[in-house]
Amino acid sequence: MSGRRFTHGLQLAISATVMTSTLLATAACGGSDAASGSAPGPAAEPSTAAVASSPTQVPKAAKIEVPRGVGLDYQSAQDLWRAAGLHVAPAKDATGENRIPVLDANWIVVSQDPEAGAMVDAGSFITATVKKDSDD
Structure with a gap:
């Protein structure tokens, strides 16, 4: 018998926690007022202020x-180009x-x-043509 009471009590505790969480989440999202159970006040009207219609300036x-x-080893050249703001293509x-x-x-x-x-x-790609240092 005591097992049933424990299970029933646990179910009640879980139900109370779920209901409280639901009410808090609903209130946070603008739903019914958790304390009074009443519906929220009227929603704010969207602004009808004029928006500037100037084109967006892209720098x-x-x-x-x-x-x-040219003449550098490929690693040094890549370092130099990246430091200058270039992307190195294969x-x-x-x-x-x-x-x-x-x-x-x-x-x-x-x-x-x-x-x-x-x-x-800046940000342009650069491509190197390379040969192995042991090539003739």
Whole structure:
């Protein structure tokens, strides 16, 4: 018999907790007033104030001068370009064999696009053509 009382008491406690949580959540969301049980007051009317119709001004990206990476090892060139504000695209293999530089410091930049000295938007991409330092 005592087991049934415990279970019944537990169910009542859980029900009371759920009801309290529901009332608090409803009140927080603008539902009925938890204390009085009455409906909330009238909702605020949406504002009809005029909104300025001027076009949004988007700032232009800053122009930067592309640093020279030709002749540097690929790792140093990437560091230089990133410090200048460029994004480095995957390198191209100068031999045409489509090798992928794994240790960037073992590859030499033989050309770059865009060229050194070009003025580009900050955040532009630069692509290097590289050869392995052991290539002829």
